[in-house]
Amino acid sequence: MTANLYPKSTSFGYVTKKMKSFYDAIKLNKMTKHSTRMALAGNPNAGKTTLFNQLTGARQHVGNYPGITVDHKEGFFSHDSKDISITDLPGTYSLTAYSVEEVVTRDFLTSQKPDVVINIVDASNIERNLYLTTQFLEMGVPLVIALNMMDVAKDRGIEVRHEKLSELLGIPVLPIIARSGEGCDELISKAIEIAESDFSWQPRDISYGEDLDESLLEIVREIQGKPFLEADYPPRFTAIKYLEHDDEMIRKGQVADSGLADKLEKIVSKVSDHLQKTTEAYPEAIIADHRYGFIKSIVRQGVLAHKFDTDRLYTSDKIDKVLTNRLLGPVIMLAILFGLYQFTFSWSELPVSWMEGLFGWFGGVVEATLPDGMLKSMIISGVIDGVGGVLGFVPLIMFMFFGIAVLEDSGYLARVAFMMDRVFHLFGLHGSSVMPFIVSGGIAGGCAVPGVMATRTLRSPKERMATLLTVPFMNCGAKVPVLVLLIGAFFAEHKALYMFLFTILAWFVALVAAKFLRMTVLRGEATPFVMELPPYRFPTLRGLFIHTWERTWQYIKKAGTVILGISILLWALMTFPGLPQTSQDQFETARAQVTANFSQQPDLLKTELIRISQEQSAATLKNSIAGKIGSFFEPASSLAGFDWRTNIAMLGGFAAKEVIISTLGTVYSMGEVDAEDAGSLGDRLVKDPNWNRVVAVSALIFIMFYAPCFVTVVCIAKESSWNWAFFSMAFNTIFAFLGAVAVFQIGSLF
Ligand code: GDP
Ligand code: MG
Numbered sequence: 001m002t003a004n005l006y007p008k009s010t011s012f013g014y015v016t017k018k019m020k021s022f023y024d025a026i027k028l029n030k031m032t033k034h035s036t037r038m039a040l041a042g043n044p045n046a047g048k049t050t051l052f053n054q055l056t057g058a059r060q061h062v063g064n065y066p067g068i069t070v071d072h073k074e075g076f077f078s079h080d081s082k083d084i085s086i087t088d089l090p091g092t093y094s095l096t097a098y099s100v101e102e103v104v105t106r107d108f109l110t111s112q113k114p115d116v117v118i119n120i121v122d123a124s125n126i127e128r129n130l131y132l133t134t135q136f137l138e139m140g141v142p143l144v145i146a147l148n149m150m151d152v153a154k155d156r157g158i159e160v161r162h163e164k165l166s167e168l169l170g171i172p173v174l175p176i177i178a179r180s181g182e183g184c185d186e187l188i189s190k191a192i193e194i195a196e197s198d199f200s201w202q203p204r205d206i207s208y209g210e211d212l213d214e215s216l217l218e219i220v221r222e223i224q225g226k227p228f229l230e231a232d233y234p235p236r237f238t239a240i241k242y243l244e245h246d247d248e249m250i251r252k253g254q255v256a257d258s259g260l261a262d263k264l265e266k267i268v269s270k271v272s273d274h275l276q277k278t279t280e281a282y283p284e285a286i287i288a289d290h291r292y293g294f295i296k297s298i299v300r301q302g303v304l305a306h307k308f309d310t311d312r313l314y315t316s317d318k319i320d321k322v323l324t325n326r327l328l329g330p331v332i333m334l335a336i337l338f339g340l341y342q343f344t345f346s347w348s349e350l351p352v353s354w355m356e357g358l359f360g361w362f363g364g365v366v367e368a369t370l371p372d373g374m375l376k377s378m379i380i381s382g383v384i385d386g387v388g389g390v391l392g393f394v395p396l397i398m399f400m401f402f403g404i405a406v407l408e409d410s411g412y413l414a415r416v417a418f419m420m421d422r423v424f425h426l427f428g429l430h431g432s433s434v435m436p437f438i439v440s441g442g443i444a445g446g447c448a449v450p451g452v453m454a455t456r457t458l459r460s461p462k463e464r465m466a467t468l469l470t471v472p473f474m475n476c477g478a479k480v481p482v483l484v485l486l487i488g489a490f491f492a493e494h495k496a497l498y499m500f501l502f503t504i505l506a507w508f509v510a511l512v513a514a515k516f517l518r519m520t521v522l523r524g525e526a527t528p529f530v531m532e533l534p535p536y537r538f539p540t541l542r543g544l545f546i547h548t549w550e551r552t553w554q555y556i557k558k559a560g561t562v563i564l565g566i567s568i569l570l571w572a573l574m575t576f577p578g579l580p581q582t583s584q585d586q587f588e589t590a591r592a593q594v595t596a597n598f599s600q601q602p603d604l605l606k607t608e609l610i611r612i613s614q615e616q617s618a619a620t621l622k623n624s625i626a627g628k629i630g631s632f633f634e635p636a637s638s639l640a641g642f643d644w645r646t647n648i649a650m651l652g653g654f655a656a657k658e659v660i661i662s663t664l665g666t667v668y669s670m671g672e673v674d675a676e677d678a679g680s681l682g683d684r685l686v687k688d689p690n691w692n693r694v695v696a697v698s699a700l701i702f703i704m705f706y707a708p709c710f711v712t713v714v715c716i717a718k719e720s721s722w723n724w725a726f727f728s729m730a731f732n733t734i735f736a737f738l739g740a741v742a743v744f745q746i747g748s749l750f
Helices: 013-031 048-059 100-112 123-139 150-155 162-169 184-196 210-223 235-243 247-256 258-279 283-303 315-323 328-369 374-391 394-410 412-426 431-442 448-457 461-473 479-490 492-519 541-575 581-597 602-623 625-640 644-653 658-670 681-687 693-705 710-719 722-749
Strands: 036-042 073-079 082-088 116-122 143-148 158-160 173-175 304-306
Touching: 036 048, 036 100, 036 123, 036 184, 048 073, 048 082, 048 116, 048 184, 073 184, 082 184, 116 123, 116 184, 123 143, 123 150, 123 158, 123 235, 123 283, 143 162, 143 184, 150 158, 162 173, 162 283, 173 184, 210 235, 210 258, 210 283, 210 448, 235 247, 235 258, 235 283, 247 258, 258 283, 258 541, 283 304, 315 328, 315 412, 328 374, 328 394, 328 412, 328 492, 374 479, 374 541, 374 658, 394 412, 394 479, 394 541, 412 431, 431 448, 431 461, 431 492, 448 461, 448 710, 461 492, 461 710, 461 722, 479 492, 479 658, 479 681, 479 693, 492 693, 541 625, 541 644, 541 658, 581 602, 602 625, 625 644, 625 693, 625 722, 644 658, 644 693, 658 681, 693 722, 710 722
Parallel strands: 036 082, 036 116, 116 143, 143 173
Antiparallel strands: 073 082, 158 304
């Protein structure tokens, strides 16, 4: 940072002279040797100067430097026979370079690296003051909070529980009255303790919502390991400042590595555009919202108690009084969840049937136009019945995503997380685990891959591991069509109810599994939780449509690429090597025989011929590679009620869960000959003797809980290790299988 001592050019050109003398002053200080160097920082009027005078008293011999209007003093004193130098930094509300004071404060911290920063917080105005604190936390400086003006707070009937605040923030908080000197000795003792401890201060991560968190990770990935500003700031801090359009940081970035800086600026403008389109807000505003949310949630967890109600209630707080009420809140939450499913199923029923009709018609056209053979079989069984089965649910997925977008954009999802915290704690998980669960499909239709990545906001490695291993239990977007198919086929009268019940079951199982992990392989302390509560926003229609479409498009794209590829591969596995010549001849002989026998009765002849063709396709399937694998597992899988055909689908599901649908589509269409009266896949399953309600529930249990899909497994490995990734596959599959067997065995008794 020596380059910074005399910045040649800054975006604050007009203060260059002032800043130069300021840096001269700092240089002076650096040359004077003192055992402990402290810095006082805080909002204007928080009481920095009062504390500074209180501490340095008569021994204060360095006043304001000439030529600096930016408030800056330093003094010396001793405490417990230790020499201490202390700097009174200019008052600021933030650490983003929007003003001279902010730049000066930030540069002082990085260039001088004081042994400890005393952050003065005005106890009578705590929420506003903690805004700056969040940024010190993100910067990872050694920090002690001096909770000043305790007398003022008391007079106003505000009780601040400093132990609770300290516990939630994870840093010492000492109450003081700077004017009378009360508590100052304890404060300095603590500050010395922190300054001398060799505890390594880690920056604390605050979540800024899905969109920004993703960009933050992207930027951090770019700058990690490169010398890009890293000596001065933690990578995430730099990333946040980039998103806040911090001119000073952007300028420094350009000086350090202009190629990389351009890249980062591109990431920033991409997410800015996106946020503009979806929420009509700039990243700065969203970041500020989340910081206040973070603070509000800390304060709400028992830090502040008002003896008399002097505070005005803001609209968001008023709404929260009802929506996050201890008793009413959870009831409303469940009602909203149920309402979402009801809405999704009832509104999508008609368009889903149109899609089915469309693919049926399409199959009919191919049937009529293409000559019999491999190509026709591949297009009908592999592509149309496979991918078509997945695409058929697009309208439903769209309605569901729309509903979720409403919950998300309005800020309600954050409340869900807030309420779930209490429940999560009981199961050894952390409040920050809730969002990864929701992202993974906690309500329906997410994805475990971003869910697994979202666990990065968890600071305790064991809580993170437990979360990472259980998020794949949620009903991700790939499982939804499978659930919808089976629920639609076997529980058609109560679709929304069953969807609701299976969602609750997913949470319950995930939590129990987490508890199990936390009691065995991942045993350890629970850490306190701070959940951000951003203010409620009225969703914009444009934002809702964009969010809905983005996710729906992801679903369609995956169906058209990955799922298409796997479907064709599985079709091939289900087709080859084909029947041996001898048994093909047998079927030919049988055909010749019935043709001769029923030549006088054309109707009967047709039925008989279809029966023979069906038997032949079934025999071909059974003799195929996939068929053999499916049959190999049948002795075990029959304990859970799955026949060899279902096994093929489940095996396909290891690649991606949508493949279960496309494979069932292929498996059950290959046994069929007459495409026209075949009906939908759901109808075929209902008619199949090997399927019934008990099998459907058992299959759903297995599908919901067995090994995560391939991409998720790779992601788990990347976030932890391959050992854990394999553990997750084995643990989940065994667990799911035992569950399915239990359901089938018990269910079959009735
Ligand atoms: P700075 O801007 O952070 O340097 O704040 P000052 O030290 O100038 O203090 C602002 C005002 O708050 C002054 O009028 C102080 O006398 C007053 N003040 C500071 N600490 C306390 C305190 O603990 N109790 C009370 N009642 N007033 C205080
Ligand atoms: Mg002052």
